[in-house]
Amino acid sequence: MKIVIAGGGRVGGTLAARLVAERHQVTVVEKDPAICNRLFEDIGVVTVCGDANDPRSLESAGISGADIAAGVLARDAENLAFSTLVRSMSRARVMVRMLDSRYRAAYRLAGVSELVEEAEVVVAKMTTAIDFPQVAGSLPLAAGDAILFELEVKPKALVSGRTVAQVRAQPEFPRECVFIGLLDPEGRITLPDGSTVLRAGHTIILVARRAELARSVECLTQEPQRQEDTPLAEMLRKVDFLAPLSAEELATVARGADYLRKEPGEAIFKKGDAGETFYVVVSGQVNLVADGGRVVEVVKPGGFFGEIALLTGEPRSTSAAAATPCELAAVGREDFRGVVMANPAMALEMSRILGQRLAKVAQQDNAPQKRRGLFGR
Template identity: 25%
Template sequence: MKIVIAGGGKVGSVLCAELTSQKHDVMLIETNETIFDQLMSRYDLSGVIGNAASYEIQQEVGINKTDIFIAVTDTDEINIIASILAKSLGARYTVARVRNPEYSQHAHEVSESLGIDLMINPEQEAAKTISHMIKFPTVVHAQKFMSSDVELLEVVVKADSPLENVTMADFKDKFGDLLVCAIVRSDQVIVPNANDTLKAGDRIDVLGSQNDIYKFYQQIRTERHRLKSVMIIGGGRLTYYLLNYLREFHLDIKVIEWKEEAAEQLSAAFPEVEVILGDSTEQELLLQEGVGNYDVFVSLLGIDEENIMASLFAQQQGVSKVITKVNREALFSLFKNFGLDTIITPKRLIANSILRFVRSLGNPSVSYLEELYRLSDNQAELIQFKVNNSSKVLNTPLEQLNLKDNTLIAYILRDHKTIIPSGQDRLEVGDHVIIMTNAATMDDIDDILR
């Protein structure tokens, strides 16, 4: 497909890397000549320097022959205007990143009325993910499949925990109707079979219905008291969205923000939250505000290094759950050495949302890609397809399908029922199927076959 990306910043650069690696014809529109030259030299793409909301620039990139136009500049209004213009000039699909809460609160209505096919908000997506992490504080990551009752938990196997030395053959008997779809051991992703045994230090991705996942969590959780308090440092847009999601949890929440205007706005919007004006990078202030007495610490400052240092300090003070925002993925390796394993990367979340949309347009006559989640530092994917009547995988016992290596049919969702399939099960038209794979170019259910 021909894809035009407007904006070469954090999200734009990730999209350039991912989409060119998948052999799409990618063009970039960027106003900053230095950023433009860097991306041109790094990836196999073409483009122009200029304003994406300009009629002349869009004509120059051949917008009338474009399959997908993606606007991810730093300015909401440019993204919206550029997307409207691109659609009017002939682009088949348009995607716009919109961060302002005033727009995002009515994203669906706005996108429909303006002809934008997908409006996305990185801070809102990140806030939703963080709220889920707080809901399951013992786990590293939690994710709900939005169109079903299925949830995914990423868990670290601790020494002497109920998970250590459990074989996959015994896992169901011990923990219920769940599936371990991936084991990460020594930076390698293993698609487990019945003979594999969990070891201390493993990271495992567990898939199951909402009820079964909750029961599993109760069996493995390390904290036995209900979470009551959260300290958040940084009072930007992400914090605004997060506080909205946390309202239903009825927690004691404290936010520390150094900009007076931002602190006042948060205090006015969330009168039930204690907002402190101060520099949260000062350890003395964190001690003064009782950081060690909080159950969860969330670091949402704008600078990665400050987030890392604040999170390490909170961990040293005994906070049991520390969540850290990091934008530069090159820093991820540091977390393994420091013991910080719950991290959030807004640009990666939003890039994955856009990639899911792009790949959902691949082959709708065979299946429709409904959801896509990256696992294990992007080494594997969980993909949900809806199967149509022309698929090659229909009405054949799963044990007879010639599947690609490291590919697993994890779940079947049929008539509002969840099925962990056996070799005798068959896929039917209308099934929603969750696949675990390390093949990064699986856009269709038939791609599971050799």
Template identity: 30%
Template structure:
């Protein structure tokens, strides 16, 4: 598989490194020789200095023989023009564009018609808003991902002190949780290390557990885990930019009491005109007096999504110190992400990570229809279709010789969500959710495409 990446910023850098590890042929184009040098030192990729919007540069990168083009620069216009010329040079390739401006995303149907030829328009701001809304739906969660059109959820939760699951082996889980709800433990995070467990692994105090379930069972399961789930009602959004505005619009209903704090007067005027129920405030989010005046101690969730990540982090820390129950911060710098939880912020959302998650499943071989990273890039959850000639079709789950670090979690069969047992048979067209460590992704892809013995 030959993949051309336009842009060696953080999104392009991380995707290129990820794909190079998986032995894919990667070419990265960027106008910055320094950014390309940094990437070339970190991974085995080909680099070309120049603009991805140049047909000459695209031809030099081998666009006519490429399978996929990812346009992920910080410029919507360069991304769109790159895909336009790539379509002229190779209409069969998959073309993905990272686009943030509503000026373009509101007309994505035009960008994805035969003339422009873009396969998918990725808007990371939309993905961030969706991530926040999912977190709000399960207040005790640290991460939530959806599969099967929203019917299946993969939820990460900090196991609270005194949880009835502490000391339980996974093989005995059903006895503790009950047989009337379906749950599979996908991963454990212990002392910062991610573990894809077996049935003999034991849940310990302080673990973060990732589990899959039918969305209809999630509230009951979270309750049985011993997690307190007070609903989110009082919300303060810090930052009225694209993400803050989109989020406020999504919360513009009777259920939420939403305040939106923005420090630019003209932007406040725009927000006041466009929003109905949310209260728009003008002020500095690091001003303690303003936060106290708005009764920050009564806020169920404070969500800082300005374009300045230092402001977001400081605002959340201040809100937390003044009594806010939960805090969410937007961070773009990948280097900051491991620091967020230790300093006391509850959740982190990252537009660049959201863009990577959205792009990855288009790159995967086989009938993979979605893909998300778990805990940064340590593992990946894949949503795949078991086609008729796959080696796993007709086998019982217990007879599939998965390598350590790879696990079938659950699947959708028709309209039914199936939490598998060891003797469950895989049938054609089952929509499987598989978790795998990064090292085993190529093996999973091979199984989904080859008519050979499994591994």
């Protein structure tokens, strides 16, 4: 499209650069020769050095054949005069930046089709950022009645691993909150449908009524509840090598755990991976798989796995994958060491327990295997 911009300041220059990058035909009308030269040299945009409220300058900019005329001058009075002049010279669609809302009616009488109220946009963005620090970015729509916003999916969020349809089916999720985009960590955007999975680290783009924004953000960021007397701490109490830890220390380890959701068949780790984490199964089941796809153990709720590689530093000896939809609590090496290494006597006792376990595992590995069939297959 052919676009004439009145004003080459910060907003006008930024707008011109974006439109030129999108291959529109852009001309900027600006009084200051230095700004005209800078715009031409920096972004290659055509400039007319003159007053945007002078018919001769607009004629030089080709206003008669323009599709859009955008007024971003420093004062509303100047933008209003520009709008009126454009309507008398061209059939271009007129849009302006409005600084003072008292000019709204005058702009409408001048035939301005698009009003961008700068103060409204800034205030709406700042109040959204203050009220909802989880929101990565926002833009008011429909005079602020609706909000376009971005939200990163956190690893501990309950929606992580769920589909858009599953999230929208929750009774507490606002009906008028709509998913319109999903941005992956590499910057690729997709248009989601009901089967799209919300994965940790991805950014969701949504539109919601402002009145429903709080409920939308709460549903999308909610995490499993944590308490001092957490069920995870009770599960950790059953782990043999954690037996020397006190109730307070177990609670500290539990609070540092990350909650993960896995779908059936989804890998948790592979044989040979570094052992940086051990896992407790909160719900569902996990298969530990040896070479050839043989399931060597099924870990059920309250069970744990991955602890030997964590404690010894050796690579994973098996692979692990979700057998059913499951929820896991993942305890990392650093969180674990922070508690254990604070008490040398406790670390020594845990080393003794670990040594007994490793000896037992080695004994099982060296036990004679029962032959099956004539050739022991």
